[in-house]
Amino acid sequence: MSIKVNNPGLLTSIQDLGRYGFQKYGVVVSGAMDVNSLRIANLLVGNQEGEAALEITLMGASFLVEEDLLISVTGGDLSPAIGQESLPLWRPVYVRKGSVLRFPACRSGCRAYMSVAGGFAIEDVMKSKSTYLRGKIGGYRGRALKTADTLSCNKMPKRAIRLLQQLKKRAGSYSFATVNWYVSSESFVNISKSPEIRVLRGGEFDRFTSSSQRQFFEQDFRISPKSDRMGYRIEGPSLQTEGSFDLISEAVSNGTIQVPKDGNPIILLADRQTTGGYPKIAQVATVDLPLLAQVKPGERIRFKEITRNEAEQLYLEQERQMKQLSAGLLLKET
């Protein structure tokens, strides 16, 4: 079973939940930018939530499905379609052999996730299938997908085969068929224009001038076109520290907002380096990282301060809901 890349679009790569445990060797974590959409895409087709899937960016991707497949597409709405028919998001979908699945234009969000039942046949490198693009490590030959690449799929689990057979019957002569339910995604990634991103104060927040501290929370920031999987450069008021000081490099994390001397903040994301030496004004709450990953360059965001305790409670609650969703999907029939 396989999928052939007709067109990789702007950027398509294999990602899972990231390469943890090797940061002390300088190995970047990588992984899906919007982990919640990836997890749900997997759960929908009966995979383990951390299975590797395609991360498809903004527009232009197109794939030839070479065998009957059970897939799901989640995350940003890149208007996926087969022929003239829109392919619905957030549900398991049967796709007939020979269909061409296109992602022509971005309607909302920035990144879509496509998983196949059984997962892609990709080898682990340092316990992960994620592609670290700059380091040429993991994923499909350590790189983004290119036209004519062929991705093999693993054998499907029995449950997925059963669902595929049922949906195939339902499809009749159509290219695809789906179930009459879907996952409501709002509690996991509430994609919206100019969202409010919840943050905690960073380690050096107090070193910034009081006007920079105020502006950080009161003004909008625009995501620069020079943003990528490594980090979002954001444009807004220039942020300055009280006098200059040198910081000794220490570990940074997904969502760390650091401010170089030029005053323009950078939000570190999936492909961030393991350590950094710039003052950290804030840290994005883990629950809002998927939302941030769905904001595209040119769009605006605003930061809202929450306490560490609030961030933790939000995360615990989100994970309770994910657990419920996972259990619920196991009971679902078509």
Added chain:
Amino acid sequence: MLQTNLDENSNIQIKPLGDSAILVQFGSVINREVHLKVKAFTDEMEAHSFAGFIECVPAFTSVTIFYNPVHVYEKYKKQGEYVHLSEKEQSPYSIVYSIIKEKLKELKEVKEVKHRVVDIPVCYGGEFGPDLEAVAEYHHLSAMEVIQIHSKSEYLVYIIGFAPGFPYLGGMSEKIATPRHHSPRLSIPSGSVGIAGMQTGVYPISTPGGWQIIGRTPVDLFYPKENPPSLLRSGDIVKFKPISLEEYKRHKEKIL
């Protein structure tokens, strides 16, 4: 033998890095003493980790511990541990904070830190070390003297960072400290040994860079298919051993 005293009250700061990581800071200057504390604590955390522990990232003066808040919370809540914390305090962070505090208490006695010593053979000069002569001239030394000085020191690996497997080494003699090139070379071959200011290092993968390149090692520093994937780790002692071009070639053939 290197020893360190992890006294709980000796200026150790603990603070959160977001909602899923915690930073333990052992000092505010880069030196061997602080490094030993970093190393002792990292070794201890890795040997006796806790439920929800993901990984430690040691840096020059600090160790950051990444954890899964859900696993931490469920495990310790279930066991009814940390009941001395008030209901409001029973957050994943407070639990990890308490675990670390206890760890630091246990580590209070003088702790012996074991260092691995790693020899790295280097073929200095020639096509592998295009900047060796320039470095020598800069200091009014002969190329041979630069090699002797560079290969005589013992270097401490403070951290691995910047690129996979790239060691930040401390301990180079000031006698050969040389500024970077004004404009970086587009590609420096993997294995290149360079000098930048007071630092020396080895490029594990081919990358652009402005360092003064004085030699090359036939040894791989990074091999993504193995575990651990890096020849070096934080806390290692590195010694550079000068080898001839013939030895370099023999070594390369052995690897292939």
